[in-house]
Amino acid sequence: MMPELEHKAESASLLSLQELGDHQVDSQGGLAEQNPTPKAPGSLAVWVFIYAELTEFGLFFILFLVAKAYFPADFSQGPQKLSTLSGLTNTLILLSSSLCVVKAMAAIKLGNTKSTINWLLLTITAGALYCGVKYLEFGRNEALGISPRDDYFIAAYYYIGFNHLLHVLIGMATLGFVALLTAFGFYDAKNHEGLESAATYWHMIDMVWIIIFPLLYVLH
Amino acid sequence: MTNRLLKSLMQRLKSHIKLRLTPALSVNISTRIRPIWVWVILVLLTLLSAAIAEGTLIKPAVENNIQLIDVKQLIHINHINQLSLLLVLGIVLAKGSLVIDYFMGLKHTQGWPQRIMKSYLVLVLLLIGGCFILY
Numbered sequence: 335m336m337p338e339l340e341h342k343a344e345s346a347s348l349l350s351l352q353e354l355g356d357h358q359v360d361s362q363g364g365l366a367e368q369n370p371t372p373k374a375p376g377s378l379a380v381w382v383f384i385y386a387e388l389t390e391f392g393l394f395f396i397l398f399l400v401a402k403a404y405f406p407a408d409f410s411q412g413p414q415k416l417s418t419l420s421g422l423t424n425t426l427i428l429l430s431s432s433l434c435v436v437k438a439m440a441a442i443k444l445g446n447t448k449s450t451i452n453w454l455l456l457t458i459t460a461g462a463l464y465c466g467v468k469y470l471e472f473g474r475n476e477a478l479g480i481s482p483r484d485d486y487f488i489a490a491y492y493y494i495g496f497n498h499l500l501h502v503l504i505g506m507a508t509l510g511f512v513a514l515l516t517a518f519g520f521y522d523a524k525n526h527e528g529l530e531s532a533a534t535y536w537h538m539i540d541m542v543w544i545i546i547f548p549l550l551y552v553l554h
Numbered sequence: 555m556t557n558r559l560l561k562s563l564m565q566r567l568k569s570h571i572k573l574r575l576t577p578a579l580s581v582n583i584s585t586r587i588r589p590i591w592v593w594v595i596l597v598l599l600t601l602l603s604a605a606i607a608e609g610t611l612i613k614p615a616v617e618n619n620i621q622l623i624d625v626k627q628l629i630h631i632n633h634i635n636q637l638s639l640l641l642v643l644g645i646v647l648a649k650g651s652l653v654i655d656y657f658m659g660l661k662h663t664q665g666w667p668q669r670i671m672k673s674y675l676v677l678v679l680l681l682i683g684g685c686f687i688l689y
Binding site for chain 2: 371372373374375381385388392395396399402403406418421422425426429430432433435436437439440534537538540541544545547548549551552553
């Protein structure tokens with residue numbers, strides 16, 4: 335009785351591993367790899383695009399630091415003029431939007447397309463909120479007479495800020511497009527690489543803002 | 555007989571657990587940690603860095619009254635600012651790592667993406683830290 339049970343249990347566990355993928359069992363019927371290391375999400379193309387974007391932002395940061403070295407007075411006085419609350423609010427919005435994207439990915443892996451679309455729409459809404467806060471922030475700066483022509487710090491702040499805003503808009507458009515594709519049934523539990531790519535791009539935007547926020551608003 | 559029954563029950567339980575856990579073990583480890591908790595940690599770290607931002611406003615206020623402050627106090631303020639800088643950079647590193655590992659899902663993945671993302675983060679923070687300390 336017991337050896338029979340053991341054999342059934344082993345067969346069942348082998349079967350569950352086989353169900354996970356052909357590479358789980360080798361040609362001799364033995365277990366090749368029980369837990370293969372997963373690949374990075376998204377396509378190779380989106381990763382090349384992400385590296386290019388990171389290089390672009392990296393050059394912005396270098397430019398900022400070189401300007402800071404040449405004009406230290408501007409860069410020590412400048413951050414006081416900015417609204418830390420706006421920067422903080424935008425950071426929280428982007429972090430929440432990243433969470434929504436993670437939820438969307440989890441939903442598509444379960445085959446729940448309706449939930450995926452809802453989470454993606456929520457992410458796009460968060461992106462719109464980010465744009466709204468930026469609009470209010472720039473309005474506040476204008477009301478206080480803060481202009482990019484004032485000093486090099488404010489010029490750098492507007493340059494980096496607008497560039498990041500542009501990337502957020504691109505990310506929103508991309509997510510909107512993949513949400514449409516999901517609604518039309520192009521993505522499902524097994525095939526959703528395009529959606530993963532868009533999600534990865536959005537997380538990259540969030541990660542860049544995590545660096546920008548302290549650079550512009552926190553470090554004096 | 556009781557021992558044999560117990561043994562068979564234990565083996566059934568083990569095989570049941572193995573069946574349940576095996577698919578879970580093959581899933582990317584990053585999915586085990588709930589994203590909501592990662593988000594909570596990120597929010598807390600953000601609030602902490604914002605609190606530091608408000609705290610470092612002391613320096614510019616002091617600079618305006620620099621003739622009233624003696625040298626020892628200036629050195630003390632400078633050390634606090636350097637510590638604040640290191641703390642903020644540490645917070646950014648932690649936040650960036652959390653986003654890369656858990657939101658991007660790169661924890662325990664193969665290939666270059668995770669290495670490149672983390673190297674980029676570290677390099678940029680080193681540049682920023684170095685520049686702020688030197689200038």
